[in-house]
Amino acid sequence: MLKILVIFLILVAGFFLGPLLQGHQGSAIFVVANYKISMSFISFVILLILTFLCFYLIYWFIKKIFNSKTTLGRWLRLKSPHKAVKRIEQAQIFLLEGNYQQAAKLFMKSAKGATNTTLSYLLAAQAQIENDELIQANQLLEQAAKSCQPRELFAFQLVQLRLQIKNHEYDAAQILIERLLNEKPRNPEVLRLADQLYYETANYQAVIDLLPIMYKTKVYSESQLDQFKQAVYIGRIKQLTADEDPQQLINWWKSQPRAILNNLSYQKAMIYCLKQLGQTDEADKLQVAITKIESQERT
Known part of the structure; x- marks a missing residue:
């Protein structure tokens, strides 16, 4: 509408300046098919502006029709919800078959006519993540973000998190996973992704803390x-053990639940590591405990 206002002001200025320049208007002459058309230059300019205004109004009207959600608008854009549904169904089949590239293409095409554009882009992004096409996945996530609604935000964050982990963007993933764990601490997918992130970054204590839930x-x-x-x-x-602080290892071990302290595999690992750190006394104590457990099992 701002463009229309500017054109209108130019026209008004032309109408006011026209009479003032009546004696100095110049002339414009056109010869078309042996017909001679002559007019003042100011009249020609005004006529030209009016023509551009008419073209703009026609363009604006057609654009409104094309962008409308009516049947006519969808038909003009060749965006059929029925076609979008068919594409999504075929894309889901490709996704199950492991043909991630074709699935992503169909999900992208379906976004043009789908009732839920965000969902199509997210599914396409997920397919590209599975296909290790991380740049394309990021671009699709950016498209999804433009139309993402509050009810779709959680799904968006999960796809974003999978991409960050796959792309080794661990700092960004850490911030997002902590937020999701606060908001949805019992969600299975959040827990799976948290486990994957913490394990990949060797944050074993964080995984241990997650194990009960x-x-x-x-x-x-x-x-x-x-x-x-x-x-x-x-x-x-x-x-x-790699930190080379025996006391830190010993204190950590003593703080563990009884079920962990009585586990033979963990006890044997502790004995080996304590000996590496020169803590033979502590290692011997654990060896005695292991011997008692093994003798009890035999009897």
């Missing part, structure tokens, strides 16, 4: 969680 919410099967638990505890023992 992961068992309660059954994020993985119990056998899988038991395997993860053993891996992170032994990883944490080795990590503290």
